[in-house]
Amino acid sequence: MKLTERTRIRNHPERAVPEESIEILSQGLVAHLGFIQDQFPYVIPFTYRYNPIAPDSIYLHGSIRSRALKHLATGAPVCVTVTLTDGLVYSRKAMNHSVNYRSVTLFGSAREVTDEEEKFDLFDKMVQRYFPGRTVGRDYNPPPSPDLGITALVEVTIEEWNAKARRGPPTGPDDDKPSTLGSAGVIELREP
């Protein structure tokens, strides 16, 4: 897992925040998975499991009929991007309108997790990722074996990554003083 020429941020390099990758992946709700099939690019949204204590893997799941997951299970190269939208940035200069965001883009390859015990454990943790404190057996019934069998679980090993963020106020030349023009500033958004 490392920064590479491919993940080097060329535009606004000062926005590179590789040290925040783990936090961004831990906070995100939806990962957009990119892969190639028949020479065409695909981008599909997935919920995911990410464990900051074992930060080199991200887990995706879905139906065993999923084209995306079947394709991943062959070890095909994938790109996964998680984006958090933090605010809308108003400037008094056209070009300096912007968005405050944090995002991680990672590259890796996948394998299917087939061991039933490992799947049970990972799905349990995935429920807890989205519903902290929710406990199998107490809050919901454990998955029976057939349910595990029809649900594909894929581990993407993260080989390269980087993160990028924009923060703070607008940066137009007149954004920090009173103006006869309209307002400048940031509208904070809270991404779920």
Added chain:
Amino acid sequence: MKLTERTRIRNHPERAVPEESIEILSQGLVAHLGFIQDQFPYVIPFTYRYNPIAPDSIYLHGSIRSRALKHLATGAPVCVTVTLTDGLVYSRKAMNHSVNYRSVTLFGSAREVTDEEEKFDLFDKMVQRYFPGRTVGRDYNPPPSPDLGITALVEVTIEEWNAKARRGPPTGPDDDKPSTLGSAGVIELREP
């Protein structure tokens, strides 16, 4: 712009909502752009301009140094996905935990918009997309020609698309009756 074999929804086909594509694209904040470079898939987040009155195009912009936009301008095939996250779905059955969402996935190819007047007009509308009512000349200064020159604008012509949505309560067998297990239901999220 049409449904195709490639955009046919195979898993949960009842969740296909192609008739909502325009609305979802109109509501989204961030588009995840997928493309292929050197045989590898890339997924990059972009803000975008989408006009429901001219629903066959989606516009992306960025620095003229952007690798993604340079690549798009060659007419390379692209996939764009916009996802709205509407709610977290709690079930009393492990497998029926879910997320309420709406998403559009589209395929197309791009061209660079180079005409200065067209760029001016599209950037103005893009500001209005994120900041409704904000008006060039009144609220902010119009972009000078050099600013337009260093900002690349790309039109993706949408050739194929589909939309998919999950809505409503959890669907586990015990989700609609009182239970000694934990709660079942939906936590609504409001995506900015």
